[in-house]
Amino acid sequence: MCGIVGYLGKSSAANILINGLKRMEYRGYDSAGMAVLNDGIIKTTKKKGKVSELERLVDLSKENSTIGIAHTRWATHGFPNDINAHPHSDQANKITIVHNGIIENYTAIKKKLTLDGYQFKSETDTEVLAVFIGALYERFGDLEYAVRFALSEVDGTFGMLVLSADHPDMLIAARRGSPLLIGIGDDEFVAASDAAAVIQYTKQVIYLNDNEIAIITRDGYHTKTISNEDTISKIEQIEFDLEQIEKGGFEHFMLKEIFEQPETIQNAFRGRLLVDEGDVKLGGLRQIQEQLRSAERIIITACGTSWHAGLVGEYMIEHLANIPVEVEYASEFRYRNPVIKKNDIVLAISQSGETADTMAAVREAKQKGATVLGIVNVVGSSIARYTSAGVYTHAGPEIGVASTKAFTSQLTVLSLIAIMFGRMNTLSKYEGIKIAKELLNIPDKIKKIFESADKIQQIAKQHAKAKNFLYLGRGYNFPVALEGALKLKEISYIHAEGYPAAEMKHGPIALIDENMPVVFIATQDEIYEKIISNIEEVKARKGKIIAIATEGDTRIESVADNVIYIPETLPMLTPILSVIPFQLLAYYTALELDCDIDKPRNLAKSVTVE
Numbered sequence: 042m043c044g045i046v047g048y049l050g051k052s053s054a055a056n057i058l059i060n061g062l063k064r065m066e067y068r069g070y071d072s073a074g075m076a077v078l079n080d081g082i083i084k085t086t087k088k089k090g091k092v093s094e095l096e097r098l099v100d101l102s103k104e105n106s107t108i109g110i111a112h113t114r115w116a117t118h119g120f121p122n123d124i125n126a127h128p129h130s131d132q133a134n135k136i137t138i139v140h141n142g143i144i145e146n147y148t149a150i151k152k153k154l155t156l157d158g159y160q161f162k163s164e165t166d167t168e169v170l171a172v173f174i175g176a177l178y179e180r181f182g183d184l185e186y187a188v189r190f191a192l193s194e195v196d197g198t199f200g201m202l203v204l205s206a207d208h209p210d211m212l213i214a215a216r217r218g219s220p221l222l223i224g225i226g227d228d229e230f231v232a233a234s235d236a237a238a239v240i241q242y243t244k245q246v247i248y249l250n251d252n253e254i255a256i257i258t259r260d261g262y263h264t265k266t267i268s269n270e271d272t273i274s275k276i277e278q279i280e281f282d283l284e285q286i287e288k289g290g291f292e293h294f295m296l297k298e299i300f301e302q303p304e305t306i307q308n309a310f311r312g313r314l315l316v317d318e319g320d321v322k323l324g325g326l327r328q329i330q331e332q333l334r335s336a337e338r339i340i341i342t343a344c345g346t347s348w349h350a351g352l353v354g355e356y357m358i359e360h361l362a363n364i365p366v367e368v369e370y371a372s373e374f375r376y377r378n379p380v381i382k383k384n385d386i387v388l389a390i391s392q393s394g395e396t397a398d399t400m401a402a403v404r405e406a407k408q409k410g411a412t413v414l415g416i417v418n419v420v421g422s423s424i425a426r427y428t429s430a431g432v433y434t435h436a437g438p439e440i441g442v443a444s445t446k447a448f449t450s451q452l453t454v455l456s457l458i459a460i461m462f463g464r465m466n467t468l469s470k471y472e473g474i475k476i477a478k479e480l481l482n483i484p485d486k487i488k489k490i491f492e493s494a495d496k497i498q499q500i501a502k503q504h505a506k507a508k509n510f511l512y513l514g515r516g517y518n519f520p521v522a523l524e525g526a527l528k529l530k531e532i533s534y535i536h537a538e539g540y541p542a543a544e545m546k547h548g549p550i551a552l553i554d555e556n557m558p559v560v561f562i563a564t565q566d567e568i569y570e571k572i573i574s575n576i577e578e579v580k581a582r583k584g585k586i587i588a589i590a591t592e593g594d595t596r597i598e599s600v601a602d603n604v605i606y607i608p609e610t611l612p613m614l615t616p617i618l619s620v621i622p623f624q625l626l627a628y629y630t631a632l633e634l635d636c637d638i639d640k641p642r643n644l645a646k647s648v649t650v651e
């Protein structure tokens with residue numbers, strides 16, 4: 042949530058900051074702002090709305106400051122308006138900050154500062170922090186000390202950058218719980234929440250750790266803890282390229298990412314399948330083989346789309362390995378008192394690796410002694426670094442707020458993990474070989490589904506005016522029904538619900554009339570007949586039926602109004618195929634309704650607050 046970027050170097054800061062904000066806009070787009078320093082004066086420009094609104098207010102040709110900070114906001118405290126937009130300054134406009142996260146005890150600090158005579162312009166927690174740092178700087182005259190002192194007093198999370206009018210050659214960066222990295226170029230530094238804002242200038246980065254601050258000057262940088270102990274930061278390399286975060290000719294990032302899936306799935310299993318042995322090789326789990334072998338229960342925890350992937354993972358692992366699996370929303374897991382036993386494995390799934398609830402669940406599980414694994418996409422992210430071991434999904438940067446390629450990569454990695462646990466337990470080599478071979482076919486089968494894109498667009502046009510949709514599936518395809526409904530509501534704002542098909546009779550059937558599109562996943566497997574009966578029940582109530590069916594199934598055409606075919610595959614791998622038409626259906630529906638597909642209202646890509 043929220044993206045921050047700061048620059049200190051030899052080029053015009055404003056240009057780099059606006060560019061950085063655009064690259065991170067998917068993190069938040071309620072308002073944007075920027076502060077640059079010129080001749081001892083901080084000039085702040087901020088505006089409600091997207092980064093383009095801010096850009097309109099800045100004449101880049103006239104900006105020549107070489108130091109500055111900027112922010113794109115996803116509102117948590119206070120409405121999205123010009124005043125609440127970041128950066129926020131202290132009263133003297135000597136110090137200004139951008140901040141991603143939440144200062145939980147800001148009310149108490151604000152009260153104290155108000156009693157001391159300080160005043161506030163906005164409703165934000167961030168302004169309180171800026172004024173607090175300003176007050177401490179006034180008192181002690183040492184900026185670094187003031188920042189560290191303030192941060193040691195606050196509860197909550199922050200990824201933040203501090204610009205000071207008295208320090209034209211210094212930026213301070215600090216982090217606790219919200220991501221922050223510093224790109225190290227030739228005589229220039231770009232600090233940001235996200236590698237996407239940095240990659241154009243350098244691929245060398247350091248990732249700040251929790252409770253660490255960096256004092257960046259024109260001569261170099263120095264890291265230490267908030268409590269003033271020096272730290273050593275390893276320089277790492279950003280693994281993706283600039284083209285990967287550009288649209289590459291597609292109208293939207295979401296569409297580009299949908300069409301990338303044959304490749305991203307391949308990247309998820311490349312070098313990991315031992316086809317002839319019916320087994321897998323997962324380097325990131327090598328050091329915990331013993332714990333994996335003695336696993337008695339697996340708890341999968343995640344949020345949003347990643348949670349849906351977890352549900353499919355549950356079916357896969359229980360099916361292949363006969364180990365009990367539970368799937369839990371990270372937000373619930375962290376606030377209950379979950380029972381964790383010695384031989385439990387907790388598996389956290391997260392595209393961003395920064396979701397606050399998932400991170401907190403990981404901490405809770407670790408604290409309780411579980412072996413905690415991650416299935417994470419963003420390399421170097423908090424969850425990737427904090428888990429004991431893990432498997433990267435290697436889907437590359439996902440910019441569209443509605444997750445698509447990350448989901449199918451998570452499913453691919455989960456199928457590998459299921460094979461691994463399976464081979465340690467009940468799965469035969471023969472069955473293992475069968476699954477491994479079929480995984481190799483999945484990318485081509487997805488390409489085949491893309492041939493129906495025009496047809497799916499027609500179906501979307503036909504139903505785009507509907508007020509409600511129902512998505513139904515059974516078995517492995519029940520979580521896909523949830524994911525299909527989520528995609529549609531996220532980007533088209535049409536209310537949609539996902540249900541296990543048989544549960545329809547216990548409620549949702551009351552909603553069905555001639556205006557209600559009902560989307561079924563009716564692929565050929567052992568529960569096909571049951572699904573057909575569910576379809577008949579909807580048909581009898583005049584619902585409009587859209588069915589995802591297996592190629593060659595002609596029977597379905599007699600009951601469904603629209604059929605989208607997908608190639609046949611193993612039941613456990615069906616979700617990787619059956620979700621593709623749902624991604625396209627949501628995309629084309631939102632396109633028809635003229636919605637802002639890559640930046641749907643109220644949503645953010647990475648939810649780094651609770």
Ligand code: G6P
Pocket residue numbers: 344345346347390391392393394395396399442443444644645646647648
């Ligand atoms: C947000 C995003 C979703 C994502 C969820 C979990 O809600 O909009 O697309 O599925 O967070 O994110 P994670 O990065 O942990 O997978």
